[in-house]
Amino acid sequence: MSEKKKTTIVLFSGEYDKAMASYIIANGAAAYDHEVTIFHTFWGLNALRKNEPVSLKKGFMEKMFGKMMPRGVDKMGLSKMNYLGMGPKMIKGVMKKHNAMTLPQLVEMAQEQDVKLIACTMTMDLLGLQKEELLDDIVYAGVAAYIGEAEEGNVNLFI
Amino acid sequence: MSEKKKTTIVLFSGEYDKAMASYIIANGAAAYDHEVTIFHTFWGLNALRKNEPVSLKKGFMEKMFGKMMPRGVDKMGLSKMNYLGMGPKMIKGVMKKHNAMTLPQLVEMAQEQDVKLIACTMTMDLLGLQKEELLDDIVYAGVAAYIGEAEEGNVNLFI
Amino acid sequence: MSEKKKTTIVLFSGEYDKAMASYIIANGAAAYDHEVTIFHTFWGLNALRKNEPVSLKKGFMEKMFGKMMPRGVDKMGLSKMNYLGMGPKMIKGVMKKHNAMTLPQLVEMAQEQDVKLIACTMTMDLLGLQKEELLDDIVYAGVAAYIGEAEEGNVNLFI
Numbered sequence: 001m002s003e004k005k006k007t008t009i010v011l012f013s014g015e016y017d018k019a020m021a022s023y024i025i026a027n028g029a030a031a032y033d034h035e036v037t038i039f040h041t042f043w044g045l046n047a048l049r050k051n052e053p054v055s056l057k058k059g060f061m062e063k064m065f066g067k068m069m070p071r072g073v074d075k076m077g078l079s080k081m082n083y084l085g086m087g088p089k090m091i092k093g094v095m096k097k098h099n100a101m102t103l104p105q106l107v108e109m110a111q112e113q114d115v116k117l118i119a120c121t122m123t124m125d126l127l128g129l130q131k132e133e134l135l136d137d138i139v140y141a142g143v144a145a146y147i148g149e150a151e152e153g154n155v156n157l158f159i
Numbered sequence: 160m161s162e163k164k165k166t167t168i169v170l171f172s173g174e175y176d177k178a179m180a181s182y183i184i185a186n187g188a189a190a191y192d193h194e195v196t197i198f199h200t201f202w203g204l205n206a207l208r209k210n211e212p213v214s215l216k217k218g219f220m221e222k223m224f225g226k227m228m229p230r231g232v233d234k235m236g237l238s239k240m241n242y243l244g245m246g247p248k249m250i251k252g253v254m255k256k257h258n259a260m261t262l263p264q265l266v267e268m269a270q271e272q273d274v275k276l277i278a279c280t281m282t283m284d285l286l287g288l289q290k291e292e293l294l295d296d297i298v299y300a301g302v303a304a305y306i307g308e309a310e311e312g313n314v315n316l317f318i
Numbered sequence: 319m320s321e322k323k324k325t326t327i328v329l330f331s332g333e334y335d336k337a338m339a340s341y342i343i344a345n346g347a348a349a350y351d352h353e354v355t356i357f358h359t360f361w362g363l364n365a366l367r368k369n370e371p372v373s374l375k376k377g378f379m380e381k382m383f384g385k386m387m388p389r390g391v392d393k394m395g396l397s398k399m400n401y402l403g404m405g406p407k408m409i410k411g412v413m414k415k416h417n418a419m420t421l422p423q424l425v426e427m428a429q430e431q432d433v434k435l436i437a438c439t440m441t442m443d444l445l446g447l448q449k450e451e452l453l454d455d456i457v458y459a460g461v462a463a464y465i466g467e468a469e470e471g472n473v474n475l476f477i
Contacts, residue, residue: 005469007465007469010180010184010316012176012177012180012318013238013239014239017330017360017361018330021328021330021359021360021476024440024461025328025461025464025465028461028462028464028465029465029469031462032462032465032466032469034465034469041180042176042180042239043176043238043239061249061252061253061256062253064249065249065253079331079361080331080332080360080361090379090382090383091444093379094379094380094383094444094445094446095444097377097379098443098444100440100443100444122183122259125257125259126250126253126254126257126259127253128253143183143184143187144187144190144191146184146187147166147184147187147188147191147193147314148191150313150314151164151166151188151191151193151313151314152313153313153314154468154469154470154471155465155468155469155471155474156314156315156316156474157316157328157474157475157476158180158316158317158318158476159330159476169339169343169475171335171336171339171477172397172398173398200339201335201339201398202335202397202398218415220408220411220412220415221412223408224408224412281342281418284416284418285409285412285413285416285418286412287412302342302343302346303346303349303350305343305346306325306343306346306347306350306352306473307350309472309473310323310325310347310350310352310472310473311472312472312473315473315474315475316475317339317475317476317477
């Protein structure tokens with residue numbers, strides 16, 4: 001029953017632009033003194049992957065998913081105008097020109113601002129992702145934890 | 160003015176993974192004793208279609224849409240990594256392996272938990288879908304009904 | 319601290335069907351006497367572009383984005399079944415047949431109902447869009463303004 005306002009975001013999508021929007025809103029809300037939670041599920045889990053491959057024992061399906069999905073935010077495509085990867089390069093180009101924060105910087109800033117980053121354990125299982133592959137200081141939880149947070153939320157978004 | 164918490168979801172998207180996320184959140188919220196409504200509009204209406212074709216008189220456009228859209232949740236593609244249908248097979252494969260509930264089972268569970276499933280009548284008209292083609296025990300309503308529910312909602316999502 | 323209920327929508331997507339859903343919900347909420355805000359960011363900014371080209375000095379990247387993105391709502395594609403532009407024609411065909419409002423009409427109606435249309439200045443910069451290219455009576459603001467509105471919202475959606 002804290003007095004703080006609360007923002008929760010379900011990050012379901014695995015695209016660079018949508019992850020960027022999520023982290024910009026999360027950081028904005030944190031700057032406004034909201035308690036902020038991002039619940040990463042399905043393709044959104046890729047935003048939490050480390051850049052470098054981690055060697056782990058996995059089944060065939062899990063290996064396939066692991067190979068096909070982008071490893072970390074920097075490898076994600078765009079939801080529009082992806083053009084075989086040219087879109088993300090253009091976006092990163094203009095971001096650099098405008099001194100906008102990159103997605104890895106936005107994730108780091110969120111962690112510094114104590115945004116709670118949750119990885120959905122059910123979809124980690126489905127996609128064969130293991131804790132060793134994800135960033136440090138992540139909370140592992142399921143949909144019940146999300147409902148618990150969102151029902152107290154002032155702003156709840158699904159991205 | 161019930162004391163129950165309330166969750167509403169607009170299911171706009173017609174993909175297997177997004178419909179799954181919607182029904183997992185809906186069932187989770189219902190388990191937490193929320194009143195839950197899913198408002199199916201545009202491509203999300205396909206989640207409510209019966210598996211078998213229903214013979215009905217339709218205009219040309221309506222027939223075209225009817226043929227091109229997936230008949231029921233089991234025929235939907237994925238929002239990412241669809242790979243001409245291989246993605247959904249992989250997902251269903253790992254779900255089976257992990258004993259996760261399939262989408263038809265999640266829809267059934269939602270109905271058992273009294274989640275209110277609304278079909279948007281305006282987009283049914285546009286896409287030429289008729290009541291005979293949709294599951295039983297569906298509520299038929301328009302955007303006004305959605306606003307009425309959502310303005311009392313604790314958690315409102317658009318998926 | 320007005321007594322009015324409040325609806326906010328982040329329109330991130332650049333597709334005809336998703337913009338339509340946003341403006342239908344916005345107009346519905348306004349009819350129910352909600353204060354309504356649509357915050358247009360990333361590809362959603364294209365919903366605010368004028369039909370005709372506006373001649374402006376731009377850098378190379380900005381010109382590229384300007385050319386590749388749809389100029390106004392009438393040129394947007396669909397999120398599903400786009401089929402190289404056939405989908406939007408079909409949708410517009412059935413909308414005409416059913417006397418449904420077109421997207422430009424929905425935008426106009428929103429402006430008449432005092433729905434606040436905000437253009438996200440940060441993404442305008444990134445995509446090289448300038449005020450001269452957008453509709454009149456638009457509010458220009460950043461994510462802080464969005465958070466300020468959404469934290470008072472009864473219905474907050476990300477589309």
